[in-house]
Amino acid sequence: MDFVLSQLTGFGSAFAALVIDPLTYVYLVTSVFLGITFGALPGLTATLAVTILTGFFGNKIPLDYSMIALLGAYVGAIYGGSYPSILLNIPGTAASAATAMDGHPLAKAGRGGEALGLTTTASFIGTLIGTVALLIFVWVLLLISKNIASPEKALLALFGILLSGTLMSEDLVIKGWIAGLIGLAMAMAMVGMDPLLSEPRYTFGWSYMLSGFQVVPVLMGAFAVPQIIEGMRHVEVGKMIALQGRILPNFAAVRRHMPTITRSGVIGTGVGALPGVGEDVAGWVSYGVGKTVSKDGKNFGKGSLEGLLSSETANNACIGGALIPLLVLGIPGSPPAAALMGAFKINNVIPGPTIDPAIILRVVAIMVLASFTMWILGLFTARVFIKILRIPQTVFLPVVMVLTAIGSFSVGGGINDLYLMLGVGFVAYFMNLLKYPIAPLVIGVILGGLFDETFRRALFLSDGSLGVFVSRPGAAVLLALNVALVAAQIPMIRRPFQRRDRKDA
Amino acid sequence: MTSNDQLLQSEAADREAQQILRARDFWGALVLLSLSVFFLWRTSFIPLWGENRAGVKGGDWYNSAALVPLGLFSAMLVLSLVLLRVAVREGGAKRALSSVGIGWNRAEAMRFTTLAVILFFYIAGLVPRVDFILCSGLLITALIYGYHGGHAARMVLAAAVVGLAGLYAMALNLPRAEWAQHDDDWLVLALWIALTAWVVWHERGRRLARVIPVIAIIAPTLLVCAMAFGFRQNVPNRGGLIFKQIEYHYYVTLKPIWSGK
Numbered sequence: 001m002d003f004v005l006s007q008l009t010g011f012g013s014a015f016a017a018l019v020i021d022p023l024t025y026v027y028l029v030t031s032v033f034l035g036i037t038f039g040a041l042p043g044l045t046a047t048l049a050v051t052i053l054t055g056f057f058g059n060k061i062p063l064d065y066s067m068i069a070l071l072g073a074y075v076g077a078i079y080g081g082s083y084p085s086i087l088l089n090i091p092g093t094a095a096s097a098a099t100a101m102d103g104h105p106l107a108k109a110g111r112g113g114e115a116l117g118l119t120t121t122a123s124f125i126g127t128l129i130g131t132v133a134l135l136i137f138v139w140v141l142l143l144i145s146k147n148i149a150s151p152e153k154a155l156l157a158l159f160g161i162l163l164s165g166t167l168m169s170e171d172l173v174i175k176g177w178i179a180g181l182i183g184l185a186m187a188m189a190m191v192g193m194d195p196l197l198s199e200p201r202y203t204f205g206w207s208y209m210l211s212g213f214q215v216v217p218v219l220m221g222a223f224a225v226p227q228i229i230e231g232m233r234h235v236e237v238g239k240m241i242a243l244q245g246r247i248l249p250n251f252a253a254v255r256r257h258m259p260t261i262t263r264s265g266v267i268g269t270g271v272g273a274l275p276g277v278g279e280d281v282a283g284w285v286s287y288g289v290g291k292t293v294s295k296d297g298k299n300f301g302k303g304s305l306e307g308l309l310s311s312e313t314a315n316n317a318c319i320g321g322a323l324i325p326l327l328v329l330g331i332p333g334s335p336p337a338a339a340l341m342g343a344f345k346i347n348n349v350i351p352g353p354t355i356d357p358a359i360i361l362r363v364v365a366i367m368v369l370a371s372f373t374m375w376i377l378g379l380f381t382a383r384v385f386i387k388i389l390r391i392p393q394t395v396f397l398p399v400v401m402v403l404t405a406i407g408s409f410s411v412g413g414g415i416n417d418l419y420l421m422l423g424v425g426f427v428a429y430f431m432n433l434l435k436y437p438i439a440p441l442v443i444g445v446i447l448g449g450l451f452d453e454t455f456r457r458a459l460f461l462s463d464g465s466l467g468v469f470v471s472r473p474g475a476a477v478l479l480a481l482n483v484a485l486v487a488a489q490i491p492m493i494r495r496p497f498q499r500r501d502r503k504d505a
Numbered sequence: 506m507t508s509n510d511q512l513l514q515s516e517a518a519d520r521e522a523q524q525i526l527r528a529r530d531f532w533g534a535l536v537l538l539s540l541s542v543f544f545l546w547r548t549s550f551i552p553l554w555g556e557n558r559a560g561v562k563g564g565d566w567y568n569s570a571a572l573v574p575l576g577l578f579s580a581m582l583v584l585s586l587v588l589l590r591v592a593v594r595e596g597g598a599k600r601a602l603s604s605v606g607i608g609w610n611r612a613e614a615m616r617f618t619t620l621a622v623i624l625f626f627y628i629a630g631l632v633p634r635v636d637f638i639l640c641s642g643l644l645i646t647a648l649i650y651g652y653h654g655g656h657a658a659r660m661v662l663a664a665a666v667v668g669l670a671g672l673y674a675m676a677l678n679l680p681r682a683e684w685a686q687h688d689d690d691w692l693v694l695a696l697w698i699a700l701t702a703w704v705v706w707h708e709r710g711r712r713l714a715r716v717i718p719v720i721a722i723i724a725p726t727l728l729v730c731a732m733a734f735g736f737r738q739n740v741p742n743r744g745g746l747i748f749k750q751i752e753y754h755y756y757v758t759l760k761p762i763w764s765g766k
Binding site: 056060061171172174175177178181182184185190194196197199201202225228229232233234392394395397398399401402403405406409410415418419421422425426430433434435451452455456457459460463464 | 526529530533537544547551552565566567568569570571572573574577578580581584585587588591616617620621624625627628629632633637641644645648649652653654655716720724725728729731732736737738739740741
């Protein structure tokens, strides 16, 4: 009880400090608005929103305002993806792909206003569920994480990369793993001076490479450049369904759907807490569970409100979940959280067991304010965002290119960062073309340094004994998980299980 | 056409797309294989077994800087071999040498090549050497005009204009010491005006003709001013033709007014 009270008191004072500062509202409204715009425009993603804003706000304003801007954009972008899903049947972000399944049929049936209003409210409640989980579990995990040493950290980083590669691949799983390895290879610790012995690696005699690759240009290259190349084509803007009905939700309807919203919020938070797994997986998992357990399951895909709320609540709840491993272990729970980690790094804040507890409380307070701002903007300015949907990609993407160039330049302050961004961008474009997922690459870039350093430190402390990865219970469990994840993809091991499943069927 | 026929047709299209992907995977696996071998060879340059350096014993194998890269590129080698096997088994190798097999699309190749030319010359040639507002204005004009509507001739024109500007800047002002020269700024300004005039003339009466110049002027000017004066950050090519004037008047003409000096 004391623990809960102290948490609430800490949160209350962080919240009050933000509420009385007028600048908070300037950053909140601007960033949430920009976030919803990025999410609403098909071709721009939540990760891109956070990455581009990192270029602008990352290390140029006090950390508190920087966090408001980035978290506001994150919350707004995940929600904003629902607009084109419902009105155009085109998901604005991958996280809203499941939303289109029921949102568009609802809009076609003349219930677009109702769908948008409920989606906005469900996203708001979902974000709050994730945030409450963040407030509670981050402290429990922080206490546990005091016992997490180098072997566990190394195995957890590897698990994050493998899990992200496994779940984010739309073709072969090994493509996800290869993307993760490419990210690891690009990571700061693989290129430049090695962190333990200061041995130069893969610098090819170029002094710029001695300090390793900067995170922000790599993120911008990986997310912005392929989107720009892919999006610069003539696409007839889909026929937008005119919004009918009032957007302001009927609270009796919200109350009626509360069990679905709560269940989806919990699922979204849980999926978000898994290292490297993003909002799109959360949306689909919750949609799948909803279809199985809901009384309305047979109508999923035909315009079911339950289906719509299952995915939309979960993808927003995932944000709070994704911040748990980020803040506790320094392992991002989703690709936008990886971009957020980049912003923390350039501000010299190292997420993990040693993080300043005040930062966590401020993150929670910002999340509450950002979700509230998103709710208000979503309900009262929805028609503005619907107008934004009409802007063709070929008009806004050139501006995004200029934004990316100046943002990337200003973070590192050098022209070499722009060359790096472009190079990574072309590599990422070809990876997209060959159906390699980009999320594991980014997770690899973010976790590469951690993996390299902790893996070698673990061996160093055990005088080279590999037993250190099995003698500690936590490490043994994580090693087993890693092995199981890889083994589950080996055909020889899969076959007996598949045969058994077929027999059971 | 019955829904059954449609289903069969979409299944055939999916199968074809899958086979194209495997043919591309075949080449992708070969590239990954070569890169893995190359980087494994480069890893051999990093001491693994704790060599002596100037009489001082280096680290042991387990804390060598080569350890993780060695594992990483070995894993990449194994995975690329697995991918190669999958690609060959699913018929990718057989189709890999024909343009139809890899799904070559002339229009798409043209679109990508022109975009690659524009982005390369913008980043490598223009941003370091030419005023940011000018080169970004030219980029925005070229990209919107070139790609809105999907006309191949416009794409080529857009790439030619940005390519010419970038090539000039790189050819005449390649070393860093010459980045402050303004001849390339003037050329970019002339090309930007010419392209804008072309767009306004050919698209007269259409919304595009009104929108492009407005976006091309306002977006980069706002961004560069926000970055330089709002966030007080470095911006590319501070001594550029236009930005130099803006910066001068900001500090010499405007700032004293609101500072009361």
